[in-house]
Amino acid sequence: MPQSERTKPRKLPQQERSKETVEAILIATTHILVESGHESTNTNKIAERAGVSIGSLYQYFPSKEAIIAALIERHADSMTCMIEAKLLDKQEAPLEVALRELVKVCISAHTVNPKLHQVLIKQVPRVGQLEKLNDVEKRVQALIRSYLETQRNQIQPQNLDLAAFMLAHSLESLIHAAAAEPSLAVNEEFEQELTAILLCYLTCGL
Amino acid sequence: MPQSERTKPRKLPQQERSKETVEAILIATTHILVESGHESTNTNKIAERAGVSIGSLYQYFPSKEAIIAALIERHADSMTCMIEAKLLDKQEAPLEVALRELVKVCISAHTVNPKLHQVLIKQVPRVGQLEKLNDVEKRVQALIRSYLETQRNQIQPQNLDLAAFMLAHSLESLIHAAAAEPSLAVNEEFEQELTAILLCYLTCGL
Amino acid sequence: MPQSERTKPRKLPQQERSKETVEAILIATTHILVESGHESTNTNKIAERAGVSIGSLYQYFPSKEAIIAALIERHADSMTCMIEAKLLDKQEAPLEVALRELVKVCISAHTVNPKLHQVLIKQVPRVGQLEKLNDVEKRVQALIRSYLETQRNQIQPQNLDLAAFMLAHSLESLIHAAAAEPSLAVNEEFEQELTAILLCYLTCGL
């Protein structure tokens, strides 16, 4: 999956100073996205907020899209890392425990910067390089898939690809939806219910 | 949730010709969205494609957003109508049958114009009046909620609001995801699995 | 020779008002080119000088290049028309008379807007659609070629294509050069000498 010329970071910052610049740009972008939404996020605002000239911005990112893409990548990385760590940690645990922990860590992952997450999910068009947003699901799905493998004889579904797909997407979308729904607290009860739906699916032989 | 001045259709077309104009605009918008995506959909293109002057377009819609909102509304209506009809029809049916039918009709609903559905979901920012995209879920959730009411003693979850939320969002998101995933056929097996996850959740007492 | 999307006029002005707009744009461009040169000619200046919004400019011309190209086309047309008319008129005249008249009319053609001509020739990069500048030579060459045909047995060169090439380019470049050279008056003597070089070439059998 080679990155297109338009979205590949233009040059990697080599000196300390330029690393700070890139960092400042990403942080500024995060703030603006969270405060004003994707539509009114533009490169001039980003540069200004980052305390960087517009020229510097374009030294490191070839386009506005590339900045958002980088942000998405970071965000996705940090989320999947948390999840991966937990799944590896609970590899040996009984299904119920593992699932409950998975649910917990996914919720935590969504709590890191939930406002940003919402903006990315709801406002950023999944077009071109920005499709990477879907990567989170894909990577979580892969992690789950390999976990299921180890539990193959504990679970009912035979088609592990499909089962991982079902789990990953339900998990993700329900957490999204809950986070976006002010009337619904993401509390113990929700966590419990989320664990239930996944666990039932895997174990109840209907 | 009263409509703002900016997104309420400016006047209801009452004469025959007006209705045709509105129709032409919405159809043109659909085509352009499907063919070129949301980003390159603009009012001038829409007017041209609809065979209508840009001035006339603004007679019927106060803004670009209003056009998309109208489209979303239509789309959501047609989807929820199908689902509502089916749920009412199966009100008396046993849980398993009802759920299976619900799954079937949801899949059908996504098949009416799947390309448009994808564009609306993935590319249209859920901001301002365009948040209505979420209405489909909300309305389906309400329908399910009232169905669950009738089945209260057949099912395990006690918090019906939460249960309806779980079902509606899982259903919706899994069908979306499947439709967007070329490697996954939306076939009998998928339908079966989707029914399973919902049914297990409602009946298995974990 | 189909025009590329970037340089083809965007829409032909249909109403009276828009014809005036296009005209104003071209006139403004001419003035700015003559006064400030190609490098400092930009679309914003053109629009302002034309008393037209930048948006209007882009209604009719898809790019800056397209405006210059249109100007070149006009300029080339007016030049070649003059020359064509004269050559047709002198078809029957003896060689010396015809050549002298050709020289005269070419000089006149360069005198219509010599400053513009210089800018177009010296400053506008002959790239993309702007290569049309060379069309003047090509079209003059074709006209001369067909004239030579009628004089075939009066002249020495046998390869009429080559002869037309020699005449057209010498003519053009010498007039250019003379116009650009302040120390050289484009006077009777120059006209005489120019006629001489062409006539000698065609008749003297060396």
Added chain:
Amino acid sequence: MPQSERTKPRKLPQQERSKETVEAILIATTHILVESGHESTNTNKIAERAGVSIGSLYQYFPSKEAIIAALIERHADSMTCMIEAKLLDKQEAPLEVALRELVKVCISAHTVNPKLHQVLIKQVPRVGQLEKLNDVEKRVQALIRSYLETQRNQIQPQNLDLAAFMLAHSLESLIHAAAAEPSLAVNEEFEQELTAILLCYLTCGL
């Protein structure tokens, strides 16, 4: 014509390394011009291609224009040197021989780096210091002028300035045009015809 501050090479490279740097810059510029044209030649690209930092580039050249100007100067020098040598060599030769040799050497001179020559002629705006492009003609004209002096009584034209002008510009422009015209081979026949037009002009008494 004193050089302006902006285009005079900033310092003459005196150490070996400096000479290499300047050389590398000019060579890189040549390559980029030939490959991508003048429009997309910029100082950052030049520096990168030359394997030199942009800062160093500005140590040796005060502006972009100065780089191109230096290139033009070199190119013009190498062309005029060839021509000068030949003309001096043929000072005693009969007119026809001298002219034929002049034609030959001019063609050779255009063959040294024809692609670069085309780019310089067609794409580089003859503005400011870049007017030097015209120097080739001027210098050739001066050389021819002094040669004609020695042949004064062999030739018809009395105004030697004008005659030199005619010869220099015809020669130059016809060779340019031929080089730019893919349909026309620069072969023996062309060489012959070019000699003819010059020789006829000088000798035939029309």
Added chain:
DNA sequence: CATGAATGAGTCTTCATTCAT
């Protein structure tokens, strides 16, 4: 009511050049 010409604020992006390290 239809038309389509006109508007202009707003955005992205480039690139010659400077300057701190």
Added chain:
DNA sequence: CATGAATGAAGACTCATTCAT
């Protein structure tokens, strides 16, 4: 003197929307 990060003026172009006809 070399480096390359930083600068920012400048310019091309889009598109939602208005308004004269």
